[in-house]
Amino acid sequence: MNKARSGLTILGIVIGIGSVIAMISIGQGAAGSIESRIQSMGSNLITVMPGFQKSFSQVKAGMGSAQTLTIEDAEAIVQGIPNVQAVAPELSRRYQVVARGQNTNTQIIGTVSAYPLVKNVEIGLGSFISDQNVRSMSKVAVLGPTTRDDLFGENTNPLGQTVRINGINFKVIGVTQSKGGTGFGSQDDIIFIPLTTAQKFLAGADYVSTISIQAENAQTMASVQSGITNLLLRLHNIAEPELADFNVLSQQDILTAASSITNTMTILLAAIAGISLIVGGIGIMNMMMTTVTERTREIGLRKAIGAKRLDISLQFLTEAVMLTFLGGAVGIILGSGLAYGISFFTALPTKISLFSIILAFTVSAGIGIAFGYWPAQKAAKLNPIEALRYE
Amino acid sequence: MIEAKNISKIYKSGNMETKALKGISFSIKEGEFVAIMGPSGSGKSTLMHILGCLDTPTSGKYFFEGKDVSQLSDDELADIRKNRIGFVFQSFNLLPRATVLRNVVLPLVYAGVSRDKREKQAKTALQNVGLGESHFFHLSNQLSGGQMQRVAIARALVNNPSLILADEPTGNLDTKTGEVVLDTFHKLNSEQKRTVILITHELYVAKHAQRIIRIRDGEIL
Numbered sequence: 001m002n003k004a005r006s007g008l009t010i011l012g013i014v015i016g017i018g019s020v021i022a023m024i025s026i027g028q029g030a031a032g033s034i035e036s037r038i039q040s041m042g043s044n045l046i047t048v049m050p051g052f053q054k055s056f057s058q059v060k061a062g063m064g065s066a067q068t069l070t071i072e073d074a075e076a077i078v079q080g081i082p083n084v085q086a087v088a089p090e091l092s093r094r095y096q097v098v099a100r101g102q103n104t105n106t107q108i109i110g111t112v113s114a115y116p117l118v119k120n121v122e123i124g125l126g127s128f129i130s131d132q133n134v135r136s137m138s139k140v141a142v143l144g145p146t147t148r149d150d151l152f153g154e155n156t157n158p159l160g161q162t163v164r165i166n167g168i169n170f171k172v173i174g175v176t177q178s179k180g181g182t183g184f185g186s187q188d189d190i191i192f193i194p195l196t197t198a199q200k201f202l203a204g205a206d207y208v209s210t211i212s213i214q215a216e217n218a219q220t221m222a223s224v225q226s227g228i229t230n231l232l233l234r235l236h237n238i239a240e241p242e243l244a245d246f247n248v249l250s251q252q253d254i255l256t257a258a259s260s261i262t263n264t265m266t267i268l269l270a271a272i273a274g275i276s277l278i279v280g281g282i283g284i285m286n287m288m289m290t291t292v293t294e295r296t297r298e299i300g301l302r303k304a305i306g307a308k309r310l311d312i313s314l315q316f317l318t319e320a321v322m323l324t325f326l327g328g329a330v331g332i333i334l335g336s337g338l339a340y341g342i343s344f345f346t347a348l349p350t351k352i353s354l355f356s357i358i359l360a361f362t363v364s365a366g367i368g369i370a371f372g373y374w375p376a377q378k379a380a381k382l383n384p385i386e387a388l389r390y391e
Numbered sequence: 392m393i394e395a396k397n398i399s400k401i402y403k404s405g406n407m408e409t410k411a412l413k414g415i416s417f418s419i420k421e422g423e424f425v426a427i428m429g430p431s432g433s434g435k436s437t438l439m440h441i442l443g444c445l446d447t448p449t450s451g452k453y454f455f456e457g458k459d460v461s462q463l464s465d466d467e468l469a470d471i472r473k474n475r476i477g478f479v480f481q482s483f484n485l486l487p488r489a490t491v492l493r494n495v496v497l498p499l500v501y502a503g504v505s506r507d508k509r510e511k512q513a514k515t516a517l518q519n520v521g522l523g524e525s526h527f528f529h530l531s532n533q534l535s536g537g538q539m540q541r542v543a544i545a546r547a548l549v550n551n552p553s554l555i556l557a558d559e560p561t562g563n564l565d566t567k568t569g570e571v572v573l574d575t576f577h578k579l580n581s582e583q584k585r586t587v588i589l590i591t592h593e594l595y596v597a598k599h600a601q602r603i604i605r606i607r608d609g610e611i612l
Contacts (some may be wrong), residue, residue: 301484304445305475305498308466322608384445388484 006323009287012280013327013367014334017360019273021352026342027266029206029350034258038251040179042120044085044218045251046225048073048211048232066237067207068245071195074211074233074338081213083220087116088206091198099151099163106147108165108191110198115190116176118214121187126174132192137203141170144190162177166189167227183210186255225245225250269315275362280327281371288320288375300387313380319366320372321365328364332357392553392586393419393442397450398461400437400609403494411437413609414451421553421589424580426600436558436607439590443469443476443556450474473502477547483539485531485546491517492527496544502550515597516545517519518576519583544570544575548585555587561596573599 001340050069051181074089090111095105115121121128134142141163143151143161152158170193180185199206229241229379238244278283298350299386339350400412411434412440419425429435440446441453441538444460445468453461472478477498485494490555496511503531504512517527520541526605531542540560557576561569577599589600605612 009574226553297484298486301480301486302497302501303469304443304478304484306469306501308469308501310466311501385440388480 003202004091005287005290007081009283010280010327010330012283013277013324013364014280014331016273016280017275017328017331017364018334018338019276020363021332021356021360022338022342022350023269023273023350024266025339025350026334026348027262027269028353028356029339029343029348030265031259031262032351033349034262035255038258040200040254041251042118042121042212042214043059043251044221045118045219046213046215046228047249047251048077048253049227049247049249050207050209052245059347067205069208069211071208073232073235074159074208074299077211077213078230081224083216083224085214086117087211087213088112088115088118089195089211089387090115091195091203091208092210093122093198093203095202097147097151097163097164099158099161102151103146104150106144106150106189106191108193108198108202110193110195110202112195113329115192115212118212119187122177124175124177125157126172127196128176129192133261136198137196137200139168139170140173140193140196140199141165142174142176142192143172144176144188147191148175149301150189156286163191164219165193166202202287204287204374221250221252221323224332241257277367281324281367284368285319285371286322287323288372288377291319292316292375292379295379296382299382300384302385302386303382312382316376316379317369317372320376321368324364324371328361331364332360335360352366392421392456394454395442396452396454398438398441398448400434400441400446401449411529411609411610412441415606415609415611416451417604417611419586421586422470422584424576424587424589424599426591426597427606428597428603429546430592430593433607435590435592437469437605439556439558439607442588443555444471445479449599460513462530468586473583474550476548477544477552478553479540479543479547479555479560481562483536483543483563485539485542487530487532487548489531490528490552491522491531491534491542494531494542495549497536498546504550507549513545513549516544519548519602522547530562536564536573537569539576540564540568540572544572544579548579553586555585556590557587558590559592560589561593569596 048069050067070088074087077084078087089110089132090109092107092109094105095108097106108315111129112134116123116128126142127141129140143158148158149164151159158175159170162169195208213224213228215221223247227242232246233241233244236245294325295365302312336352339352342348343350395418396416398415399414401409402409415438425433427438428530432532441448444455447459447463449515452459452603455471460468486497488523492510492513495516496509497511499512514527522538522545526538534542555576560572564572573596576587576589580587588594591597
């Protein structure tokens with residue numbers, strides 16, 4: 001076999017397998033990080049979100065647009081549903097925030113004292129919003145660590161300072177501990193204020209945007225979820241569950257939805273990488289065709305001394321599979337290196353799974369068989385007399 | 392051991408029909424050394440292919456060791472070639488980047504002989520044609536023409552065939568090395584009682600055989 005030619009040809013497989021491995025590991029890494037983000041939102045968590053704004057016309061507003069959830073709903077859940085550990089209604093919106101001349105745009109969450117328990121939030125400095133704050137509509141704020149860094153400088157103590165949210169002064173009474181995660185939806189770039197304050201002074205309305213409920217344990221999740229659904233249907237005077245103006249989602253529901261998205265993304269990435277595998281396979285086929293032609297006399301001789309069609313066919317198939325297997329092995333090393341490099345130089349997490357390695361080996365062997373088959377058949381069908389005469 | 396009955400071979404290409412063999416009949420007994428002689432285009436190569444079970448006749452019957460092989464399939468013919476026939480070609484047809492030993496072992500690989508036995512048989516065959524141990528691990532493209540042809544003869548011998556078929560075995564050799572090769576065939580015939588068929592166009596080569604079958608324009612003269 002011609003070494004340079006074989007080397008160049010398997011490069012196609014190397015690149016194909018390498019990119020499949022890298023893409024799958026990026027996809028799985030993303031899935032893993034999204035999963036842990038969802039887990040960190042709290043344990044045994046059930047979320048009630050508003051649904052469509054229903055009206056008598058055919059016009060539907062977007063999901064979450066309804067303003068039908070209220071503090072009363074949250075209180076009814078606390079009183080009416082067994083096995084509920086804590087309930088935290090919240091009203092969240094984004095506002096411009098100013099402090100000491102620094103300003104930022106961040107998410108303001110109006111909520112109650114149960115929030116840290118339900119959402120796994122821990123207090124770093126000072127204290128969280130108390131029931132007293134909620135009752136008296138105090139203008140106090142608890143900052144996320146990122147917001148604190150943006151407004152007051154890194155690792156400073158802002159307790160007692162004032163922040164202006166939408167033109168209203170709030171006194172800082174606490175800073176939460178970092179939960180990690182960056183970018184949109186970060187749990188660190190956030191400001192908590194009392195729910196009543198948010199409704200009266202910022203939103204000017206008395207609805208809440210989400211109610212988070214913590215069930216006592218994983219076993220009671222299902223009964224709590226259905227209990228809440230029935231209770232809210234009754235409270236909202238809705239007879240048909242399909243017409244509900246809210247959604248009750250468990251953490252598992254969110255996890256399932258998120259992983260179906262990341263799975264689709266992984267498959268998409270792998271499919272794009274898979275195209276290069278097919279191109280690589282065609283390269284193998286092309287080279288095997290040339291090899292068969294070049295070795296026509298050898299094939300003729302082998303047949304003359306007793307090789308059957310199957311013997312010849314297997315010989316060339318084995319050669320093709322060995323080439324693609326070698327390419328697959330190098331590709332796995334390259335792809336793993338690439339994945340490692342990506343998570344080393346960027347924040348993107350990657351995860352190389354045994355599954356993707358086994359997949360890569362199977363696929364490369366499969367490509368050897370699929371694209372080696374035709375050349376092998378061509379070799380096997382050669383007429384020994386003509387093959388021996390071939391110049 | 393060989394009986395050809397009224398063998399014809401017709402090649403068709405498009406509308407053209409070429410009659411390469413026109414009803415040839417003869418027989419060869421076991422242990423004979425026969426030369427088939429004829430000018431190029433006489434049909435002797437076609438005849439050799441049929442005798443060697445590389446091809447089947449268009450009509451007529453060919454009995455090899457009492458068995459009618461004229462209608463067998465490709466793979467059935469391969470079985471006969473593997474076990475019963477050894478070929479020697481004009482252009483040697485050795486695997487160029489393989490050792491001498493590997494070349495001789497090759498037919499035994501297809502015959503399914505075990506690894507240890509293969510090597511032993513191959514070494515014996517090489518010694519039979521006068522190639523000693525020192526040559527076993529040379530690459531076959533480093534040998535002289537005469538040596539190459541003797542490797543090819545060893546390869547033909549290695550599976551203990553009942554028939555050795557040599558197609559112009561001296562065609563690519565000078566007269567002196569040609570003589571050495573022909574001597575080897577002589578010895579195989581007289582000492583080991585093997586049946587040898589020699590295909591050639593030269594009388595002085597054919598004269599080494601006990602009997603000459605002359606062929607011209609697809610017919611026996």
